[in-house]
Amino acid sequence: MAVTRLKRKDRRNKTTSRLEVQFLKNATNVENGSRSREPKNSQVIKNNEVLASLSK
Numbered sequence: 001m002a003v004t005r006l007k008r009k010d011r012r013n014k015t016t017s018r019l020e021v022q023f024l025k026n027a028t029n030v031e032n033g034s035r036s037r038e039p040k041n042s043q044v045i046k047n048n049e050v051l052a053s054l055s056k
Contacts, residue, residue, distance in 0.1 A: 006014065026044075039045075
């Protein structure tokens with residue numbers, strides 16, 4: 001079966017939906033008391049630690 005290229009509009013939709021899913025996955029851990037806890041070695045935790053040390 002031959003692989004068909006996606007039209008530009010479909011390629012854009014694919015990329016957009018992938019980025020939206022990524023954004024929603026990241027946004028779920030932002031809320032306090034979220035059931036899905038942020039892993040201790042995640043980049044978000046590291047960034048927060050750096051920002052906290054810079055603001056002192």
